[in-house]
Amino acid sequence: MSENHSAQVGRFHLVSRGKGHTLESQPMRAPYGLEIIESCLTCPHREDRLFCNLSPASVQRLANITSASSYPKGATLFVEGQDGRGVFILCAGRVKLYTTSIDGKTLIARLSEPGEVLGLPSTVTGMPYELTAEVVEPSQANFVSANDFLNFLRENGEVALRVAQQLGQTYHTALAEMRTIGLSHSAEEKMARFVLDMTANQKEEKGVVKAKLTLTHEEIAQMIGTSRETVTRVLSSFRKKNLVIVKGSTLTLKDKAGLERLTQS
Amino acid sequence: MSENHSAQVGRFHLVSRGKGHTLESQPMRAPYGLEIIESCLTCPHREDRLFCNLSPASVQRLANITSASSYPKGATLFVEGQDGRGVFILCAGRVKLYTTSIDGKTLIARLSEPGEVLGLPSTVTGMPYELTAEVVEPSQANFVSANDFLNFLRENGEVALRVAQQLGQTYHTALAEMRTIGLSHSAEEKMARFVLDMTANQKEEKGVVKAKLTLTHEEIAQMIGTSRETVTRVLSSFRKKNLVIVKGSTLTLKDKAGLERLTQS
């Protein structure tokens, strides 16, 4: 029943890449600048999110069906339309989840942070993946095959509930994005919302809130539903108005109130 | 622990209304033209969706914590921002779930059909309702308080899994709408998507697919993120192009392929 998918999965991921340099034939290796975290048990994030407070037995059981892998930037964990093979528990790195239209336009649904579980909705419902998951920062993830995962859930009511909560969270996030895309009057408003979102979860230091902009303008455009040029323009208008300071990939929030005002216009 | 919320809840719902006629002081009554379905056990939809295949004991347990009510058109089941009081299992009627921006713009996230469970994400995660639920057709629903529901889930692993599946489904739907709103180039495209969505679940008779348009143009606009006038115009352009026939509130699909072509433009 529980064939170990890990190797096959690992290879597969490294095959499909976005654009640019080709990686097809390269062997898997540790992502640049990251030491490998061996077992999922030592993964710093696993415990405190989806699978916290599990009995040691359950943890062991989970460890058995889990297989860790590393993925380089550009790797694809799964592709929209493909049927759900299982879930990926993201331990380190960052993954972009998006959908594409026939003509190539892309809409980024969300960015996943360590601790999140990818492919959960599809795995649980048995439907095909509704999004494509592409690694934007070298990442490590634990894979659990759909079969194993579902069995684990069935044996483990508390975890099922926890999974439901995660899904609720995810839904919440999706709605938030729908709101920015659907209810905004202007690109400025969307951008303001985006910046506030990005900085919302950041801890401030010395009274200043900063955020790393992992995304290109192109990608920001794909998140808020505008064009790349508009992102560039709006962002520089924000700088002129002293709402934010952009230095390299670091964005510093200067006038939160000002941005919030734009949000409500 | 399990105080019965039903009466309080019932009264509350009837209080807040959208617009128009005032119902505040009126006593609760059966929705026009619907006989009341007494117990949730006889509710025709309950069994086959979320809570199918339960042991008789579980069904009984569920029946105990459930309270049925009827809601007239315009009633509000819950309001965005309010913290989750519990779930509503929709037995009959139709409910509109939407979010509103400060300036009054509305985005309809989805229309709920009988058998669906409303308020699930919030109840499970313990976060406030992220949407407002307004009855558009006289409805009947079974309410289960958050406490009771969560306890029920904890005692009942299989149901928790089922809940997770529902949530996955809901997420899926949300993504579908995000796609139409975010990836479309034109209002025509959005409208084509919308019409196809509406007719997708309908059974065809005599080789023709029809769908009841419960929504006003205004509401359609709020679903696909355009203006009312644009909906009117696009819809009549569809009629001119013989893609659909609209007669009263009945929409007949005439040229599915044609609409699909618009979808991919």
Place this chain on the structure above:
DNA sequence: CCGACTTTGTGATTCAGATCACATTCATGT
């Protein structure tokens, strides 16, 4: 059958932002 409101239909106007077309600056690998 008659007002009164809600919904739909249409024209005229206007403008935000998509798109195109480059110039410039930044990374990166060798």
Place this chain on the structure above:
DNA sequence: ACATGAATGTGATCTGAATCACAAAGTCGG
């Protein structure tokens, strides 16, 4: 340090659809 491709910055143009402003149909209660 150079070269090459990616990412950003900026102007010019053009159009889809929002908005405004009514007219025409429907709908419903009394």
